[in-house]
Amino acid sequence: MELLSNLALGLQTAITPSNLLYCFAGVFLGTFVGVIPGVGPLAAISMLFPITFYLDPTAALIMLAGIYYGTTYGGSTASILLNIPGATSAAVTCLDGYPMAQQGRAGVALFMTTIASFVGGSFGIIVLSLFSPLIAEYALTFGPAEYFALMVLGLVAASTIANASPSKGLSMVVFGMLIATVGTDSQSGIGRFTFGSMSLLEGFGISAMAMGLFGVGEILSSVGATRNAKIDSDSAKLRNMLPTREDWGRSWMPGVRGSSIGAFFGALPGTGPSIAAFMAYAVEKRISKTPERFGQGALEGVVAPETANNAADQTAFIPTLTLGIPGSATMALMLGALMIHGIQPGPTLIVQQPSLFWGLVMSFWIGNLLLLILNLPLIGIWVRLLLIPYHYLYPAILIFLCIGAYSVRANPADVLVILGFGVLGYAMRLANLPAAPLLLGFVLGPLVEMQFRRAMVLARGDLTSLLERPIAGSVLVLSAIMLIWTIAGSIIRHRRQFSDAVNPTEVGG
Template identity: 40%
Template structure:
């Protein structure tokens, strides 16, 4: 009851004029940053940092947080409309959102993205309100050993995400893991696969890989089909620009499970919203009554990643405020903002600065609601992009992609690398290799390597450390079951079927 009273007081404080303005500016900037390829929420928060130095702490952090969760909404816009992810956390939305847009159902996909984002954010906020401190302390039990197990489980999701050819899926995963190894060894500091190129010493940013393979790769593939006229769309009606109520009912359980997955994964340091979307999409596909529709325009395929990435964006703030541990790159930048303002995150923040904490949580609720109306109001205008001729749309998209990639590090080499990955995406598309396992390897490969190396340093090389935790044993067991069920058992069934035919 005390928590509810504090929340109501926080909501009342959040309705102050300066807090509302901060939230509005933050979410609008977040929408713009999320829609611009390659920038992402961390860059948006960093851009706003110099402007908050002299502001009230609640106003300042409310604006920064607005950029964060606003970018989660905005990332769905370009992912659905033109097949270019605004950030790596929105790459899963492309898989079914872009096919829906090409069928003339852009508004339906955008509407579900907004609805799913709101539901995911709301569920995460409610859990954050009542469970912040105990959940954050539980997350501390996840050390490098447990993170290794979780990442291995995530990589085994290739059996789900590899579409019809699991073998090609694992080949693509291997390619992605190799890309993730490019750069300096995280422990020894020796260069790996840099080909004597100084620029590659820092590795290849996975956002550049995602934008290149998905954004440019899809455009090159479309150009290769010789469709230079109108975009591949169905009949255009005003009604098609808005979501269907039946979709909301169809996705109700997908929204709940994806939100819970996003909440849990978002808390874990280093996992982030991208891993949450991969988990939730795989679970949605595995539990769906029509898994064959995924990849060609399943509305659940839009609902799952959008609910989970927004849930993760809020839950990532739990370890930040309660323990002073950033759970993602964006919250790491926000940690810098808190310190700039003279605030020290940790358990004492709740007891020493209750007005700040609960007012801030109140602004989260207001921001989540305001984003729904802002984004829905823009749907008719945004969806009109789909009906532009390819001859007009493609140059605009390529220009936006190159500008976004260049603006990350102001490097022409990044643009060249993005173009090369665009060609790679075109080749993989033509060869019918699933793209998701490749990106899974690029994103999770470096995290897996660091977790394994840290574990072995702690144990002085003893491999038994990976089975020293009950959590890791259970998660490794689940990974083995998933691998056997998705790879070994189908191969055995196929061999048995061939023998039966020969007999």
């Protein structure tokens, strides 16, 4: 019963008043940014990133994680009421959530998404606490070659699976790795790309970069866009929210399937809550006896993706905490928060920092319970929040970003760095270049370089030795297959477009 004693240790850590407070602050803020469209979890986490310098690592991670899974709870609110996803992982929820709202059943949809989120989250936490120690123990045998291979797989998966254009995703990973080389080289002590500037010797900080790309970049592209919001605020009254017996009966199997699908895709590199939600929706629609109801306000179409994205939120921590390999940009920020405090996540983390790991796991339970309270009796507050016009919100967000950037080193130059990355992020949005792979490449780049150097020293520069090791070899082959498959797929697509361009079928000009 080692698990029980570990969970008890975790509960002790998570239940201290200060950790409870940070957990509450995290899920509260997470729900807040989840509810409001145009502010995503990445912007929120990067905005609060500087504050975590002042906290101990456990509290910092509890708060950042709370923002992360809190966003997924809140994200469905705008999906249902406005047909605009509050967070990308809630995009699928629009499909049936908004039709439900139009039929006057918004309250039921809001109620069931919260319950579904709680069920999915709980399932994800169970998977996380059962599998993490096993994976970590297995990973103790990994050497630099294995880590190098796994990181390559993570980068390839993250840049190819979720993106329409794999060459754009991959180019952003490489760009991020290139940006990470700015600053002092850890091996030779030579400053790279510093152009004689003292402040560039330390390289770009992950917080300034994330705040610029996701915070300022998001504001730059949302400001000036047309918005309209009409909300029926009666829907959030508790008496309109209670589902019927038939609703419950309809929901529980999709909930079970959604949780399993979410837990699986959350733990894989490159797939995250958004893909998990999409897959769960697709599965429900396929196995349903009445697929025509989907898109017309089917409750299953709301429950399945909401259990899936919350389960995926929790299991995403498995590779991050057991291997030190983040599967998404958000997880890369979590990893960054740990590394700033001098903790190198990896298989030894669970053994060496049991109170951090199990404290974090138990804080997830507490956070999910808090979210249940925040999103059921208090849902009215969030609905009213949706009524705050964005033109009052974006100046406030901008101020928090500026202060956040400045406070890290009390250096006004860091404010200019977020401006620079903000303009870059805006340009990337215009060019349809994804920003998340860039951040992932930025965080993983130096680690890939370090593991590759170590592996090469051990193998005396023999590149083929990487392929001869069973785990490293098969993971690298898997990455290569994924790479070739997606590139071949996009070439075939281009061919088709090319032949369309040569023989244009002019229909209606």
